Amino acid sequence: SAVISQKPSRDICQRGTSLTIQCQVDSQVTMMFWYRQQPGQSLTLIATANQGSEATYESGFVIDKFPISRPNLTFSTLTVSNMSxxxxxxYLCSVADRGNQPQHFGDGTRLSIL
Amino acid sequence: DQQVKQNSPSLSVQEGRISILNCDYTNSMFDYFLWYKKYPAEGPTFLISISSIKDKNEDGRFTVFLNKSAKHLSLHIVPSQPGDSAVYFCAASRLNFGNEKLTFGTGTRLTIIP
Structure with missing residues (x-):
């Protein structure tokens, strides 16, 4: 299965700042997904990122707050803007190697806002 | 609205015994169900899945049972081993494709007692 690298693995940020999280995959994948897991909660899909098109956001998530880039088939970024x-x-990214294979996840970025 | 529910936040089982983790769902459109295991500071790892056309799927020590009429699935681990101690997430999607959105439960923390 694809190897997924996420950076940074963790960060502590100040209120009002922005942070960009990177997700690198060692093989080309059509779709990449960004999830969020708040403390004690389930994983919730933020958006789906296709190469060459705008990301598709789930209800409750907006592009101004969580802009996503997908410049090629192996890389994506998620920015958390104006943090509170x-x-x-x-924050976790995931990919599916092939259409009928289950999604695989990166190790996530643990983000704390002071 | 929590469409996938894991009502037991934690479970402790003696090593060598059977571990049974439960999951309920409310959306009848879900067609494909997965279990992921998550260790601290790592991303979720795919464990086993089942399509709605089946009622059982087995892979080594892991068996997933699906009861569509009750909208209930369970993961059986037998025999349980100390390395099985982790958080287990149930997930569901509408289609059996990796590119489909996953809806997760809140997880069950399994502790195997040596």
Whole structure:
């Protein structure tokens, strides 16, 4: 299965700042997904990122707050903008190697907002 | 609205015994169900899946049972081993494709007692 690298693995940020999280895959994949896991909660899909088109956001998530880039078939970034303590979460990217294979996840980025 | 529910936040089982983790769902459109295992500071790892056309799928020590009429699935681990101690997430999607959105439960923390 694809190897997924996420950077940074963790960060502590100040309120009002922005952070960009990178997701690198060692093989080409059509779709990449960004999830959020708030403390004690389930994983929630933020958006789906296709190469060459705008990301598709789930209800409750907007592009201004979580802009996503997908410049090629092996890389994506998620930016968490104008952060507040409520954004303290683990952010994870996932991919599916082939259409009928289950999604594989990176190790996540643990983000704390002071 | 929590469409996938894991009502037991934690479970402790003696080593060598059977571990049974439960999951309920409310959306009848879900067609494909997965279990992921998550260790601290790592991303979720795919464990086993089942399509709605089946009622059982087995892979080594892991068996997933699906009861569509009850909208209930369970993961059986037998025999349980100390390395099985982790958080287990149930997930569901509408189609049996990796590019489909996954809806997750809140997880069950399994502790295997040596």
């Amino acid at each position: 303590p409520e954004d303290s979460s683990i």
